[in-house]
Amino acid sequence: MGRYLAVGAVLTADAAVLTAVQHGNQGIFGLLVVAAYALTGWTAYLAGLTLTSRADTATVAGTALAAGALQVVLVPAATPQHVSGFVVFFLLPLLVGRYLAQHRTLVRTLDAHNRQLRTEQALLAEREQLRERLRIARDMHDSLGRRLGLVSVQAAALEVGDLPPEQKAAVHALAGSARDAVSELYQLIGSLRGAADETPGADAVPALVAEFRAAGVEVAVTGVCGPLPESASRAVYRVVEEGLTNAAKHAPGHPVAIHLTRETDALVVTVSNPHTGHAEPGGGFGLAGLAERVAAAGGFLDHRADPGSFRLVAMLPTTAFEPRPGAGRTRVTLVGVGTAVLLFLLLPASLMTGVS
Structure with missing residues (x-):
């Protein structure tokens, strides 16, 4: 879109120069010249914002050179002031728009890079937490699990021994507590390991x-x-x-x-x-x-x-969300269409008034 806006700006600038040379800057013609130059600057600025490739830039540069040569050949009465007006109202807004576009692209790139860094840092922190969970679960299983298992086995051996009723009741309670502790320990270990496991699909x-x-x-x-x-x-x-x-x-x-x-x-x-x-x-x-x-x-x-x-x-x-690549360009499209309509309205009036 940028190259089309730039071509429109060049044509508008040519119309302004032609009107200024043939009719001067008096009365209605002066207003037409001012309006044409203002439209040239605005359109060139939008073109600079929307240029996206080297081919578009080369097209704009070639069009500008051709327009300058066309002014020298077809409008011999054009003065250096007219040519400098073309440069000021076309090239400068174009360069400003191009600079702002590159600046916005750089800012978006830096923002995306920062978001990616924050995401990677969060993933690293989460991974470290999961690794620590697994280490704790492994240590609990290897040390506490083994020791509590031995306590449970020894208490069960005492249960079948020849002991007085009071001691048997105490050993039975000890064995039950040990089995409950083992069960709760393995449930805790399972919860720690479960947090690290990926959810199945x-x-x-x-x-x-x-x-x-x-x-x-x-x-x-x-x-x-x-x-x-x-x-x-x-x-x-x-x-x-x-x-x-x-x-x-x-x-x-x-x-x-x-x-x-x-x-x-x-x-x-x-x-x-x-x-x-x-x-x-x-x-x-x-x-x-x-x-x-x-x-x-x-x-x-x-x-x-x-x-x-x-x-x-x-x-x-059932499908992943993907933003449309053309989202957000509606306003620029409307501006371009409006500019094209104004060009069609201004160019014939400017050119026809210049016919002797």
Whole structure:
């Protein structure tokens, strides 16, 4: 677009010079000259802002040289003042616009670089935290786990020994406490390691369903998931996992239905089970955290208790969001169209008034 605006500015400047040479700067012709030069400067400035390639710059430079030569050949009466007016009202605004465009590009590049640095720093910090979590979990497993395991084994050996009833009761309580401590320790280790593990994607849903079926939960799956962005795929797994977990917790022994509906630009995941009258699942890190994960993937989550059933519904995008490359150029396009209309109105008037 920049080269077209520049060509329009050159033509407008030529019209101004022709009008000034043949009719002077008096009366209406003086106003036309001023308007033409003002339009030249504004159009040249917009051209400088929108030039994007060396080819466009070469086109503008060639047009300006051709216009200068054309003034010397076709308008012999043109004075150095007229030529200098062409230079001032065309070349200077063009250079100013080009400088501002390059400055804006540099600022945007620096901003993008800074954002990338901040993102990389956050990832490095998170990675370091995850590494520390794994180290703590490994140390707890290797030291505390082994020691508590030995305590549990020794207490169990004492339980079968020939001891007075009072001592047997104390040993039994000790063995139970040791087993509880081991269980809680491994749960803690699992939570520490789980924070470091990546969330599986939608392709792991069949294995998740098989695991719940093996535990005695009746699960029916219908529909096809299809390809998804990475964030949406992980959100699908979490939605199904949360739905199955809530169903097993709040409606044990009842069947669970998972339905996947693939639309043009969205995937709807529905997990439903009979409503048994218990409190509706929610709060904590379950549905609240799931809603945040789904929103981060570009979708939304809804859960509600209908008469006789509970439903967990998530809608997720099937394609990643990509901004349009031409976004934000509407205003420049309108200015260019308006400039072209003004050129068509001014050039004939200026040229025809110069015909003797």
